[in-house]
Amino acid sequence: MMTIKKWIAAICLLPAMAVWAQTDKPITIVVPTAAGGGNDAMARTVGQKMSVLLGRTVIVENKAGANGALAAEYVARAAPDGNTLMFGYIATHGMNPALQKLRYDPIKDFEPVGLVGYSPTVLVVNPTVKAKDVKELVKLLKDKPDAYSFASAGNGTAPHFTAELFKLTTQTQPLHVPYKGSAPAITDTIGGQTQLMFPSLFTALPYIKSGKLNGLAIAGAKRSSVLPNVPTLKEQGIDGVDVEQWYGFFAPAKTPKETIAKLNQSLNKALADPEIIKRLEGHGADVESGTPEQLGDLVKKDLAKWRSVVQRAKLQAD
Numbered sequence: 638m639m640t641i642k643k644w645i646a647a648i649c650l651l652p653a654m655a656v657w658a659q660t661d662k663p664i665t666i667v668v669p670t671a672a673g674g675g676n677d678a679m680a681r682t683v684g685q686k687m688s689v690l691l692g693r694t695v696i697v698e699n700k701a702g703a704n705g706a707l708a709a710e711y712v713a714r715a716a717p718d719g720n721t722l723m724f725g726y727i728a729t730h731g732m733n734p735a736l737q738k739l740r741y742d743p744i745k746d747f748e749p750v751g752l753v754g755y756s757p758t759v760l761v762v763n764p765t766v767k768a769k770d771v772k773e774l775v776k777l778l779k780d781k782p783d784a785y786s787f788a789s790a791g792n793g794t795a796p797h798f799t800a801e802l803f804k805l806t807t808q809t810q811p812l813h814v815p816y817k818g819s820a821p822a823i824t825d826t827i828g829g830q831t832q833l834m835f836p837s838l839f840t841a842l843p844y845i846k847s848g849k850l851n852g853l854a855i856a857g858a859k860r861s862s863v864l865p866n867v868p869t870l871k872e873q874g875i876d877g878v879d880v881e882q883w884y885g886f887f888a889p890a891k892t893p894k895e896t897i898a899k900l901n902q903s904l905n906k907a908l909a910d911p912e913i914i915k916r917l918e919g920h921g922a923d924v925e926s927g928t929p930e931q932l933g934d935l936v937k938k939d940l941a942k943w944r945s946v947v948q949r950a951k952l953q954a955d
Contacts, residue, residue, distance in 0.1 A: 660720075663694035666886075668724045669708035670790060671701040671818035675756070675840030675920075679884060680724040682916055683753060686907035691899075697724075701817045704791035705729040706739050713746035717889040719896035722750065726795075726884045730936045733793030735943035737954045743940060749932035750886035751901045753908065754917060754924040756837040757857035758799050758880040760870070761850040763829050771854050771873040774833070778809035786812035788822035788831035792954045796822065798946065799835035799856050799880040803870075805950050806877055826850065837882045838864070838921030856880050863921050883939075884922075885932045897929055 666684045670676045681697050688695035700708035709729050715721035723729070730743040760771070766785075768774035778785055789797035792815055804810060814831050816822035819840045826834045827849045834841075838861055844850040845864065854870045855861055856878050870878050886904060888897060905926040907913055914924050946952070 660693075662720055663696050664688075664691070664720050664722065666695060666697045666722050666724055667708045667712050668697055668699045669701065669705035669726075669729050670699065671820045672699045674790075674818050674820035674823075675837050676724060676726060676819070676884065678920070679753065679839065679917065679922065682913060683904070683907050686910055686913055687900075687903045690903040690906050704733050704793045704815075706733065706741065709739070709741045709743070709746075712887065713741045713889055715889050717748075717892040719888060719892055719900060721889065722900070723747070723887045724753075724884065725887045727880075727882045727939060728790070728794040730885075730887070731939035732795060732798050732943045735940060735947050736793040736952060743936055744933075746890050747887040748890055748892045748897055749929040749936065750888055750897055751904045751929060752925055752927040752932045752935065753884040753886065753904070754922050756839040756882050756884070756922045757855050757861055758795055758835050758882060759838045759841050759845070759852050759861075759864070759867070760803070760833065760835055760854040760856060761823075761826065761841050761845065761852050762833045763826055763831075764848065764851055765829060766832050766851070768853065770868075771870060771875060774853060775807045775809060778807070778811055782810050783812075785833065786814050786831045788826045788834040789813060789815050790819040790822050790836075791815045791817060794819075795837065795880055795882045796835045798943070798952075799878060800833075801950055801952055802878045802880070802946070803835070803856075803875070806875055823850075835880070839917075842921045861921055863919070883935065885935075887932075901929055 666680050668677050668680045684695045684697055705728050712721055712723035734743045768777055787800045819836050823836055825831050845852040852867045856870050908924050908926040917924050
């Protein structure tokens with residue numbers, strides 16, 4: 638039952654919430670990767686629906702650079718008014734902070750808004766690579782160690798970490814070529830400048846379906862429903878390389894809880910929309926909404942996990 642004190646406090650907050658909801662200032666979603674990649678597409682898809690639900694203009698701004706740190710620092714230092722959000726993911730709030738010291742804290746500098754979903758990681762190769770499966774690829778990498786390179790979205794990103802785990806497990810040494818996001822990385826893998834990559838399935842699926850890339854394995858616990866004929870790495874004898882990428886929205890620390898609650902509500906409504914689900918899942922993502930607390934717990938758990946991986950694999954930023 639609501640006490641008089643809580644009732645008065647709630648009434649006092651209504652004018653502030655009304656001002657936030659009715660302001661003409663747009664909500665900016667900052668994406669830490671280049672335009673055209675999976676993160677960008679996902680943020681725009683969800684952001685458009687949130688715009689309708691909130692009755693506010695929502696714009697997406699790409700701030701690629703420093704492996705996501707540029708965008709994270711920008712949002713961490715933005716006004717905590719609910720008008721600047723970050724489309725964060727496993728790299729910005731788990732892997733990159735585990736790999737190196739950054740000018741932002743993935744826990745202290747942000748207020749979680751809510752989870753968007755997950756996407757498995759997939760091993761893809763340029764069609765000129767003469768390997769029909771992982772066993773044949775590993776043989777090529779060992780026979781000609783200087784002839785192959787792998788693209789990543791940058792140091793401390795999921796494509797980087799997954800490839801390093803793959804190298805460690807298979808005892809191979811393809812050269813790491815980091816890019817400023819998945820979009821330019823996958824473009825060069827298609828072009829043959831690099832030969833293999835571990836992008837999210839959300840990013841890679843259109844190119845696998847078009848034949849521009851060959852999908853050799855899912856780096857996850859199970860096969861994907863949209864690529865049922867592509868086996869997991871574990872099925873092909875490679876154990877311990879299981880990287881499921883997650884995505885979520887974050888606001889600057891000290892954003893009012895009432896504003897976070899409103900944003901979470903609109904986000905979860907957007908993710909419940911059948912058309913949004915169809916668009917995201919059709920590209921290989923698994924939609925999963927939740928509370929701000931659940932996203933915060935995921936960040937803490939993931940950060941600890943990847944710090945352990947960095948120590949065991951002795952990873953360093955290039």
